[in-house]
Amino acid sequence: MTSLLSAPEAASASSALEPVPANGPLRSLLRRPRFVFSAFVVVLLCAVAAGPGFFAGWFGHGDPHACDLDHSGHGPTAGHPFGYDIQGCDLYSNVIHGTRDSLGIGLLTTAVTLVTAVVLGCLAGYFGGLLDLLISRLMDVFFGFPVLIGMIVVLETFSVHSVTSVSLVLALFSWPVLTRIMRSSVLTVRDLDYVVAARELGAGHLRILVRHVIPNAIAPVAVLTSMSIGGVITAEASLTFLGVGLRAPAVSWGVQLNTAQQYFTDHLGLLLFPSLFLSLAVLGFVLLGDCLRDAFDPRLR
Amino acid sequence: MTPSPRPSPPSPGPLTALPAYDADAPALAVDDLRVEFPAARGRRTSTVVDGASFQVTAGQTLAVVGESGSGKSMTARTALGILPAGAAVRSGSVRVHGVDLLTLDERRLRTVRGRHVAMVFQDALVALNPVIPVGRQIAEVFQVHGRAGRRAAARHAVDLLDRVRIPDAARRAGHYPHQFSGGMRQRVVIAMALALTPQVLIADEPTTALDVTVQAQILALLQELQDEHRLALVLVSHDLAVVAQSADHVAVMYAGQVVESAPGYELYRRPAHPYTRALLDAVPRRGRRGHPLATLPGAPPDPARPADGCRFRPRCPLARAQCATPPPVHNVGAQHTSSCHRWQEVTGS
Amino acid sequence: MTAEPHSTPVLDVRDLVKRHPAGNRPLARRGGHQITAVDGVDLTLRHGETLGLVGESGSGKSSLARLLTAVDRPTSGEITVLGRRLDLLRGRRLREMRRNIQLVFQDPYTSLDPRMTVYDIVREPLLIHREVTPRADHRARVAELLELVGLSPDHASRRPHEFSGGQRQRIGIARALALQPGILVCDEPVSALDVSVQAQIVNLFTALRSELGISYIFIAHDLAVVEHVADRIAVMRRGRIVETGTVADIYDRPQHPYTQELLASSPDLEPALRGRAVPDPGYEWLR
Known part of the structure; x- marks a missing residue:
């Protein structure tokens, strides 16, 4: 399907997503301009994230660290379509290189969240009882927590602000939403006759979960997953803008926006170009999720 | 039963004011109705109602019988102008006392619903708002249509609940839908449908979700109410046995078409369409213990891929080459029609 | 039906009770408010016999079906299947018994x-x-099962939504037959089907019985259907068998x-059909 599912953690989801009627949803998806657009954006961004050097070099100045303070804050010129940042580095190649960390955080966070949500959602929804009680109350605790403050506090205690650590902190505060959805989805599937049929045949819990419950319960979560990638990318940018997320020399869109905050009144491009990419990425993922939801809804198929 | 106080007699609403209105015309007459889901991306046009015609007069019960996909519910919904999204009426008319509802605008149609034509659905639970006491839900009907003030409306509501034989109506009016059993809930829905004294009551599978004993009670209630109010009752059902006792006239639908239409006693004893006959034979009957049931091969057709000619042809044991042309409507007897080329062989055996 | 002597009991149920707490409260104390779904049921199913179980919604007949197939555990009482106590089995023994x-x-x-x-659906039990x-042999066995229930083995690669209700019911029956069970518990197997399709499935059950020697518990709310398939009938009401x-x-x-009330209110074609010839199965009347 798309990059969303190319993440290794989402592989279990991809096998669940694709079967419906052999090629029904995919074919109907390909006829929607919205899907084609969003899938194109997402694929392109992933390609950029995978090989930024190739794209950055298009205008002849691919190295984001080749800077010349003489050009600090200069506007677009030939070979430098976005102009220069405050350090005199090529802004275009910086934005291109920033894709990797921004997208990386989006995908990693969402992957961790998704796996957590599927595992905990299944435990709570399928087995119920005390386990459900514990997981549900834990979710309530997180829901009752001011998320932004929580993330700032946890990140402040970290000495390393790498892609991994920021992702984990973001995941720590975003798992309850998907888990709650997975849990309620599992709850409805759990009592359906075909699950009862498998139990009555003597199938073990693992088999029932993997063969019947997860494939049939995951659709709403999978759809939200794509949308949440967009959300996470924004969240990373916000955290970094506040100074608690990634830090230079990392190059994410958030880092660029953070640097831009003191100068953007004079050099609008510093704010404009990273935000443009950020918005495009978020739009791409959200629209993609939207299309997936339509494709999964049998009434709209 | 003494006539209880009424909100008001069937008021000269907008419908009666129309020039086409004719009090002597049938209460409901559906003529050559055609309803489609137009072709959409990846879907071909499905004709769900394909030239259906029937009529029912005041004080009469018409049963519309058919399997899933026969278009019976869709026909019923068209009569109230509540088609599902995407469906469109292609041709035909639905006349209430001579006024074609399909030509009315939505505003006028809204005054027809409830006042002239009312509907009872299969699932009483979704027809009622779960967070409002039933008495108030019924009272609202009066208020919305400007028939009564708050006090009077509440009184009428209790009165209606009493009329559908809900014991202790005054107390029950304050209860919420979930506090009623399935059968009682269906009574509440019937009370609501009768609130504005409609001339036509359409009941779409009103007893399918109910237990056998309750089903009998609801059918009896509908019959009594019909007698009291001289209702034209349209009973939509999938089961010939259920409507056997109450139907004056039966229209059998198959694949969107009325294939046979006959007075009740006539249809059961002298079916003139192989589909009717097969349906009758497939119903398990008392005293036929231990014998295999007569079966009809196959399943009802996909409305997007109808057979050419007679729709029943692929499943019909009588099918011959001539059945590839659409059968005309044959007059079998008084008010008895069959759309089968070979109806004589069906009745003759 | 066949006049075979149904002597040996294949299923014996003694004083079966199932209670569950009202609502879903994991920490609810025992002894809180409980619903009794099955309330002291005794019944016996003999070899090759069809026992009809009739009752209205809420009578506990589906709960009983879940107990008999070990989907749920009884609160008390005994279920003996082929001489072994189903309610006492655990783990591997239970799994073998489920066959x-x-x-x-x-x-x-x-x-x-x-x-x-x-x-995949029909093969899962295997x-x-x-x-x-x-x-x-799985592929051959699945094909054989599909043919047994009147489906074409060519349909094996399709998914359920491509089939009509009656065909889906046949798939479900093929799955239930895969392990060659001696007993089939059918929980309202035809009540969701169209009348003309109902008859096909009812006849399928009858044919399978004479072909495979299966004993049935046939649950229904429709007295007329049960009359057609059953040898004996148990009428259930509020968790108990009343007759x-x-x-x-x-x-x-x-x-x-x-029972009298049930019979009186069950819709019946007979009065309307008075005088009409009894149909011959299989459309001889038309040929």
Whole structure:
């Protein structure tokens, strides 16, 4: 399907997503301009994230660290379509290189969240009882927590602000939403006759979960997953803008926006170009999720 | 039963004011109705109602019988102008006392619903708002249509609940839908449908979700109410046995078409369409213990891929080459029609 | 039906009770408010026999079906299947025992996993009980089962949504037959189907019985259907069996007032058909 599912953690989801009627949803998806657009954006961004050097070099100045303070804050010129940042580095190649960390955080966070949500959602929804009680109350605790403050506090205690650590902190505060959805989805599937049929045949819990419950319960979560990638990318940018997320020399869109905050009144491009990419990425993922939801809804198929 | 106080007699609403209105015309007459889901991306046009015609007069019960996909519910919904999204009426008319509802605008149609034509659905639970006491839900009907003030409306509501034989109506009016059993809930829905004294009551599978004993009670209630109010009752059902006792006239639908239409006693004893006959034979009957049931091969057709000619042809044991042309409507007897080329062989055996 | 002497009991139920707490409260104390779904049921199913179980919604007949197929555990009482106490079995023994007693569901739209192919659905029991059919024979066995229930083996690669209700019910029956059970518990297997399709499935059950020698518990709310398939009938109400008897006993000489009420209110074509010839099965009347 798309990059969303190319993440290794989402592989279990991809096998669940694709079967419906052999090629029904995919074919109907390909006829929607919205899907084609969003899938194109997402694929392109992933390609950029995978090989930024190739794209950055298009205008002849691919190295984001080749800077010349003489050009600090200069506007677009030939070979430098976005102009220069405050350090005199090529802004275009910086934005291109920033894709990797921004997208990386989006995908990693969402992957961790998704796996957590599927595992905990299944435990709570399928087995119920005390386990459900514990997981549900834990979710309530997180829901009752001011998320932004929580993330700032946890990140402040970290000495390393790498892609991994920021992702984990973001995941720590975003798992309850998907888990709650997975849990309620599992709850409805759990009592359906075909699950009862498998139990009555003597199938073990693992088999029932993997063969019947997860494939049939995951659709709403999978759809939200794509949308949440967009959300996470924004969240990373916000955290970094506040100074608690990634830090230079990392190059994410958030880092660029953070640097831009003191100068953007004079050099609008510093704010404009990273935000443009950020918005495009978020739009791409959200629209993609939207299309997936339509494709999964049998009434709209 | 003494006539209880009424909100008001069937008021000269907008419908009666129309020039086409004719009090002597049938209460409901559906003529050559055609309803489609137009072709959409990846879907071909499905004709769900394909030239259906029937009529029912005041004080009469018409049963519309058919399997899933026969278009019976869709026909019923068209009569109230509540088609599902995407469906469109292609041709035909639905006349209430001579006024074609399909030509009315939505505003006028809204005054027809409830006042002239009312509907009872299969699932009483979704027809009622779960967070409002039933008495108030019924009272609202009066208020919305400007028939009564708050006090009077509440009184009428209790009165209606009493009329559908809900014991202790005054107390029950304050209860919420979930506090009623399935059968009682269906009574509440019937009370609501009768609130504005409609001339036509359409009941779409009103007893399918109910237990056998309750089903009998609801059918009896509908019959009594019909007698009291001289209702034209349209009973939509999938089961010939259920409507056997109450139907004056039966229209059998198959694949969107009325294939046979006959007075009740006539249809059961002298079916003139192989589909009717097969349906009758497939119903398990008392005293036929231990014998295999007569079966009809196959399943009802996909409305997007109808057979050419007679729709029943692929499943019909009588099918011959001539059945590839659409059968005309044959007059079998008084008010008895069959759309089968070979109806004589069906009745003759 | 066949006049075979149904002597040996294959299923014996003694004083079966199932209670569950009202609502879903994991920490609810025992002794809180409980609902009694099955309340002291005794019944016996003999070899090759069809026992009809009739009752209205809430009478506990589906709860009983879930107990008999070990989907749920009884609160108390005994279930003896082929001489072994089903309610006492655990783990591997229970799993082996399940082969003997299988369940057919009411709703053909929820009883099949929509994401699996027909082949995978019918084959699943063979994967769970690997000792029944060697893996190499699975494909042939599934084809055989599909044919047995009147479906084409060519349909094996399709998914449930491509089938009509009656065909789906046949798939469910093929799945239930995969392990060659001696007992089939059918929980309202035809009530969700169209009348013309109902008859096909009812006849299929009858044919399977004479072909495979299966004993049935046939649950229904429709007295007319049960009359057609059953040898004996048990009438259930509020968790209890109020009357048991042969078909003739129940229909011609009902003793319990509730049975009488059920019979009186069951819709019947007979009065409307008065005088009409009895149909010959298979359309001889048309040929």
